[in-house]
Each structure stands twice: as C-alpha cells, then as structure tokens.
Amino acid sequence: MTSDSLPTLRWGIIGTGLIASWFVGDIQRSRQDAKANHIVQAIGASTLSKAQAFAEKHCAGKSPAVYGSYAEVYADPNIDIIYIATPHVFHKQNALDAMEAGKAVLCEKPMTINAKDAQVLIDKAKQKGVFLMEAVWTRFLPLVLKLESLVHKEKIIGDVSRVFVDFGLDMNLPSLPADSRLKNLSLGAGSLLDIGMYTLMFGKLMLDSGLGKNSMEPKVASTQSLVDGVDYMSSVILQYTLTGTQAILTSSVYYKTDPEFMRIEGSLGTITVSGVATSAPRKIKISYKDKEREDQLLEFPVEGFGFFFEADAVALDIASGKVEDDRMPHEETLFILRLMDSIRAAGGVVYPQDS
Numbered sequence: 365m366t367s368d369s370l371p372t373l374r375w376g377i378i379g380t381g382l383i384a385s386w387f388v389g390d391i392q393r394s395r396q397d398a399k400a401n402h403i404v405q406a407i408g409a410s411t412l413s414k415a416q417a418f419a420e421k422h423c424a425g426k427s428p429a430v431y432g433s434y435a436e437v438y439a440d441p442n443i444d445i446i447y448i449a450t451p452h453v454f455h456k457q458n459a460l461d462a463m464e465a466g467k468a469v470l471c472e473k474p475m476t477i478n479a480k481d482a483q484v485l486i487d488k489a490k491q492k493g494v495f496l497m498e499a500v501w502t503r504f505l506p507l508v509l510k511l512e513s514l515v516h517k518e519k520i521i522g523d524v525s526r527v528f529v530d531f532g533l534d535m536n537l538p539s540l541p542a543d544s545r546l547k548n549l550s551l552g553a554g555s556l557l558d559i560g561m562y563t564l565m566f567g568k569l570m571l572d573s574g575l576g577k578n579s580m581e582p583k584v585a586s587t588q589s590l591v592d593g594v595d596y597m598s599s600v601i602l603q604y605t606l607t608g609t610q611a612i613l614t615s616s617v618y619y620k621t622d623p624e625f626m627r628i629e630g631s632l633g634t635i636t637v638s639g640v641a642t643s644a645p646r647k648i649k650i651s652y653k654d655k656e657r658e659d660q661l662l663e664f665p666v667e668g669f670g671f672f673f674e675a676d677a678v679a680l681d682i683a684s685g686k687v688e689d690d691r692m693p694h695e696e697t698l699f700i701l702r703l704m705d706s707i708r709a710a711g712g713v714v715y716p717q718d719s
C-alpha cells in the first residue's frame with residue numbers, strides 16, 4: 365500500500381541473483397514507519413524467462429514489467445532509478461549505461477573494482493545531473509546511527525584507541541562452480557572487495573568522526589593470502605598517525621565470524637557489536653572500566669533484512685533534488701576504493717578489468 369504524502373520511487377532492478385531477491389523483498393514490505401513508497405516497476409535479466417521467474421517468486425501479485433535485457437530497463441520511461449545487482453566487475457558498465465539513459469543509480473557494493481572506475485561513474489553522474497550512490501546499506505541501519513552517536517557525540521567510552529572488526533564467512537569455495545562470482549577472479553572474487561570492505565567502513569567510521577570528509581589519512585599495513593589470484597583472507601591495520609588510534613580489520617572466506625564481530629576500545633570502556641553477520645549488526649553492548657557501572661545492552665531488531673532504510677534515504681534524497689547522499693557520499697566510496705587499491709597492490713590481487 366502506498367501513501368500519497370510520501371515520495372515514491374519506481375525501481376528498475378537489473379540482475380536477478382541473491383541480493384536482488386533480498387532487496388526487492390525488503391522494499392516491498394509494508395511498514396508503519398516507511399519514509400517513502402517503493403514500487404518495483406521492472407525486472408531486467410539476461411533472459412526473459414529469468415526475469416519472469418524472479419517476478420513471479422519475489423513480486424507476487426505486483427506484475428512488474430519484465431525484460432530479457434538490461435537495456436530495456438534503462439529505456440523504460442516509467443522507471444526513476446536503477447538498482448544494480450550484478451557481480452562487481454559489471455557495475456561500471458551497467459551504471460554508465462543507466463546514467464547515460466538519464467536514470468538515477470543505486471549500485472551494489474563495491475561501486476566498482478577500483479577507485480579509477482568509480483571516479484568515471486561519479487564524473488558521469490555529475491555530467492548527467494543524476495543521483496548515484498553505492499549501496500552500503502549498513503550505513504543506514506538504526507544500530508549504526510546509534511553507534512556513531514554513542515562513540516563520537518556522546519563519547520560514551522571516552523577516547524577511542526583501538527577497533528577490531530572481522531567479517532568471515534565459510535564460503536566453501538571448492539564446492540562452488542568455477543563461474544561463481546565468489547571464486548572467479550575475472551568476476552571480481554575475493555574477500556576484500558566482497559566482505560572486507562564492510563570492516564574498512566566500520567573501522568574508519570569508528571576512528572574518524574568526519575564521516576565522508578576524510579579528515580585524516582591513515583597509514584596502512586596489510587597482507588593478503590591468495591589462491592589462484594583471489595584473496596581468501598585479507599588483514600589490514602589502519603593507523604591514524606595524528607591520534608595513534610588503530611583499526612585491525614580482517615576478512616576470510618574460510619571461517620564464519622563469531623556473533624561478536626566488532627570491539628571498540630575506549631578510555632572509559634568497551635563497545636562490542638554483534639549480529640548474524642558483520643553486515644547485519646543487531647546488538648550493542650557497552651561495558652565500563654568502572655565496575656560500579658552496569659553493562660548496557662541495546663537491541664535493534666530488524667524486520668526482513670533492513671534494505672528499506674537505504675532505499676528510503678535514496679527516495680528522500682531524490683525527492684529533494686540531491687544527486688549524492690550525505691551518509692554515503694561519493695568521497696566515501698572513493699576513499700574505501702583507494703584503500704582497497706593500495707591493499708591489493710601490496711597483496712598482489714589484480715583483476716583483468718583493472719587495466
């Protein structure tokens with residue numbers, strides 16, 4: 365059900381894999397606290413039958429337009445924004461094509477495989493005057509907003525000295541087909557770009573209160589373990605030299621992280637964050653050095669996955685004529701990609717599409 369008083373976005377989805385199904389399911393949920401209406405206007409897939417099957421399964425009773433090519437989605441005049449849900453290496457061309465057709469773009473993470481390509485997209489968005497954002501959905505979760513406020517505004521654990529964040533998944537890569545995006549170098553496989561980027565984002569967010577402003581340039585030490593050129597594990601240390609603070613950020617495809625995936629250490633105590641995955645935080649625990657003070661547990665249950673938080677933010681941005689989001693600005697995308705470029709240069713991960 366849509367509300368006339370809220371902005372409405374008509375979405376064209378391209379790619380009908382896992383994340384597309386999660387995103388589409390979420391934005392179609394009816395919610396009491398919705399800040400926008402979301403209509404899945406069209407589904408585009410590599411074949412018409414895939415688009416039809418996806419629409420039947422994930423848009424029951426809604427009848428979106430279905431297309432057997434992405435180009436038809438870009439050309440559909442009834443669509444406001446394209447959601448790009450293809451493997452990383454295709455994001456650049458998909459986004460360029462969508463923006464060339466005058467469409468706004470929400471592009472799955474990472475926006476591109478390197479900073480140079482992201483700059484091309486940002487330049488194109490500016491040239492066409494269209495909205496462009498990397499779909500870092502965690503940025504928009506109420507838990508993450510609260511965490512930022514606790515650490516930077518309320519300074520509840522005092523001055524932060526160190527942050528640990530891990531994102532590990534037991535992907536069992538040997539069991540996956542050679543053309544899996546999680547395993548195939550030419551499809552952008554690797555722990556750093558797929559899951560390590562969440563740890564970089566969290567690490568930076570907790571150490572650098574200047575969100576998106578890159579108020580400090582950290583020193584970086586890193587190592588990566590490669591199999592067939594793909595990083596199965598990446599470990600990164602960021603050090604903000606002005607303050608001496610450190611973030612220890614790790615990713616692995618071998619082992620699922622324990623529920624407590626983040627620890628932030630401060631002069632007055634510790635915050636631990638837990639959830640079913642590093643991309644799905646659900647609880648914040650605050651413990652004080654002063655043992656007279658009781659631990660505090662804050663819980664943030666989410667219906668569905670919570671992709672509607674970012675979708676609502678995008679709708680409000682577009683309704684107010686913005687071409688960039690304040691919480692996930694272009695500069696943040698570039699910062700993280702530059703960091704990942706330098707980690708890959710040291711670790712030896714080169715994608716065929718880099719050159």
Ligand SMILES: NC(=O)C1=CN([C@@H]2O[C@H](COP(=O)(O)OP(=O)(O)OC[C@H]3O[C@@H](n4cnc5c(N)ncnc54)[C@H](OP(=O)(O)O)[C@@H]3O)[C@@H](O)[C@H]2O)C=CC1
Pocket residue numbers: 378379380381382383384408409410411414415449450451452454472473474499501545551558643
């Ligand atoms: N925000 C989040 O929590 C998550 C984000 N992601 C991001 O979303 C993107 C897609 O991931 P995911 O959904 O897991 O991937 P999948 O492999 O499940 O799906 C990708 C889809 O892209 C399309 N595609 C186009 N060309 C190719 C190709 N050559 N090989 C494979 N697929 C192709 C296919 O759809 P079709 O044939 O229908 O066109 C396919 O179904 C990634 O960039 C990933 O980083 C992924 C998971 C979670």
Ligand SMILES: O=C1OC[C@@H](O)[C@H](O)[C@H]1O
Pocket residue numbers: 533558559643
């Ligand atoms: O963004 C992601 O988060 C969840 C993982 O399962 C997935 O591989 C990754 O792309």
